[in-house]
Amino acid sequence: MDIKTLNQILEIAFAKRVSDIHFEVDNPPFFRAHGQLLRSKLPDLKPQDTEFIAATIMAKNKRKLPEDFSEFDASYALANSGGRFRVSIFRQRGNIGIVMRVIPPEIGTFQDLKLPGVLAEIVKAPNGLVLVTGPTGNGKSTTLASMINHINEKYAYNIITIEDPIEFLFKSQKSCIIQREVGIDTQNFSSALKASLRMDPDVIMVGELRDLETIDACIKASETGHLVFSTLHTQSAVSTINRIVGHFPPDTQGIIRQRLADILVATVSLRLIEDKSGEAVLPVVEVMRTTTTIQACIREGNLDEIGSHIEKGSAQYQMQSMDQHLIQLCKKGLITVREAKRVSTSMDLERKLTFT
Known part of the structure; x- marks a missing residue:
């Protein structure tokens, strides 16, 4: 593997609009397209190949992989096409593996x-607080970027993003956008969040709610008059609320539900089909x-009732459950009942x- 070959592979992946490229020892590169993982006809990769890819990515970020690393997140950009990738570098069976997520060239x-x-x-x-949730690879980052860019185009706000790594690059339009990357511009999400409150923000976007400290900082930022966006790896509103509350000690969870209901x-919640x-x-x-009804459910811990309130609020509040959307797509002939x-x-x- 050399830099020319690596960039050729990435250029083709970017041009063909695949979603991911996998580099693993004893296998050829794999590509994911339209949700399907496809085995390429390229030669099997050797340990020195994946080590070279990882070193090239880290050099582009002006960093080195720690010797004792287990997994590491980074980004990579192609000079010619402007293609950008979110990179996950990890160890598997003692070797280095890499998965590169293709970032669409434009924010839809x-x-x-x-x-x-x-x-x-x-x-x-x-x-x-606005939360975008779903399993990995189901469009959370793309949806969040679209929401931030909509604000950017429509409103004169100061927007601060805290990401690990930076994925979509925003160009300030009506809003002013500051993008900070964990590990390069700041040590971690929670310290960047605290610093952002001194940077005159209107909107704060946090790439992911990973730990208690970050969740608590996002809640506090929301409580002090800011609009905060973030993501979670949960599949529904109910599981999202349970996940957030569950991060806190049992004796404080009642208070957290009240705070969460207020902000x-x-x-x-997204799934790709x-x-x-x-x-x-x-x-x-x-x-x-x-x-107000859902606020009461959150405060009182009656989360099992939220699903029915979502479906009942479809007309007045433009809410929808996952099943309601699936039924719409089936009725329009866009997806199969089996899917x-x-x-x-x-x-x-x-x-x-x-019966619909």
């Missing part, structure tokens, strides 16, 4: 990404907006389809 609008139009209403909130604006043609993917989205049932966590999706 809600319409481009086939996201619900209500997101434009959610980002109008003057303050509070939570909305959760947007194969369309009927099998050649593209579509987002399936649960949208929960924190109405909808695969994604749904509900046991009675087929009955809902019959």
